[in-house]
Amino acid sequence: MSIVRILLQFPEGLKQKALEHAKALEKKGDEVFISASPTFGACDLAIDEAKNLGADKLIHFGHAEFHHVDFDVEYIEYRIDAPLTLLEPSLQHISNYKRIGLVTTIQHVHQLDGIKEFYEKNGKDVFIGKPYGFAKAKGQILGCDIGSAASIDKDVDVHIYFGGGLFHPLGALLSTTKPFLAIEPFDNKIEFIDRMRETYRKRRNGKILASLDAKNFGILLSTKNGQHNMQLAKLLKSKIEAQGFNAEILIANTFDFESINNMMEFDVFVNTACPRISIDDTDRLRKPLLSTNEIMDVLRMKSELQKLNNVSGKSSAIHGWDESEPQNKKV
Numbered sequence: 001m002s003i004v005r006i007l008l009q010f011p012e013g014l015k016q017k018a019l020e021h022a023k024a025l026e027k028k029g030d031e032v033f034i035s036a037s038p039t040f041g042a043c044d045l046a047i048d049e050a051k052n053l054g055a056d057k058l059i060h061f062g063h064a065e066f067h068h069v070d071f072d073v074e075y076i077e078y079r080i081d082a083p084l085t086l087l088e089p090s091l092q093h094i095s096n097y098k099r100i101g102l103v104t105t106i107q108h109v110h111q112l113d114g115i116k117e118f119y120e121k122n123g124k125d126v127f128i129g130k131p132y133g134f135a136k137a138k139g140q141i142l143g144c145d146i147g148s149a150a151s152i153d154k155d156v157d158v159h160i161y162f163g164g165g166l167f168h169p170l171g172a173l174l175s176t177t178k179p180f181l182a183i184e185p186f187d188n189k190i191e192f193i194d195r196m197r198e199t200y201r202k203r204r205n206g207k208i209l210a211s212l213d214a215k216n217f218g219i220l221l222s223t224k225n226g227q228h229n230m231q232l233a234k235l236l237k238s239k240i241e242a243q244g245f246n247a248e249i250l251i252a253n254t255f256d257f258e259s260i261n262n263m264m265e266f267d268v269f270v271n272t273a274c275p276r277i278s279i280d281d282t283d284r285l286r287k288p289l290l291s292t293n294e295i296m297d298v299l300r301m302k303s304e305l306q307k308l309n310n311v312s313g314k315s316s317a318i319h320g321w322d323e324s325e326p327q328n329k330k331v
Ligand code: SF4
Pocket: 040, 041, 042, 043, 044, 142, 143, 144, 145, 226, 227, 273, 274, 275, 276
């Protein structure tokens, strides 16, 4: 029997299990390597490492398939049975709501039916939505696929997230409008997280305002299999240049924010990679880091300002902007 060369890849939370899995495969006669690179999801497969090694196969732990890739990848999902002891006390928090929406991460999707049954026995109508496509199971959310929550927002009085940490529910929270309860079974915490909507709305407005006098734009393009979007990066570059500004595409696998901070000629960075980068990592850059929607808002506002200044006949440092009149910056 020929030896199979395998590369194993683990997300950060499962790297502690790497040796155990490697040993088990080696006992079967496989030749095993372990990727030591950081990984953030199934959007971030170590295919280049596997090809460089001449590996026959990549085994990716902890995530479901994100999209089809041209390499032999085996996905080993991790299911975790979280304690359900917080369901009973959560009833007090939702006593005023009848229709509830449930979401969770891939680790706990197998528990959703039991959680649904619990709330139904306690007189609630329970809705479990469908993801948009990157996530695979009903009720599952990813940082970049909040369809399971957004698709039922109109039907429910309150959303409930069941799972660890607030990374996953944050995206769902920002894409919905109803009260949002997070149940974190491992931290023994139940809390409404709606206030975060306002914090992120203000942060978004701040980034947009800070970008209005920008001339030079750096567009971040990731080489990760599930985050690479060359078409979008090129489209944004052409749109920015069409308005008379400079834009360049900046490529990396994982973006190092210290390195990007050294690119001081750029006034603004635009994210085409994982959509969460422009939500979660903005504080790590000295310059504004915009999402695709945000850059389109900025370009539209810059164009309107230009028209206004043309009508009023004022000169401007950047296409109609008069820096001697800062009050004009209030858009
Ligand atoms: S949120 Fe970002 S890191 Fe997570 S799966 Fe989506 S693209 Fe990948």
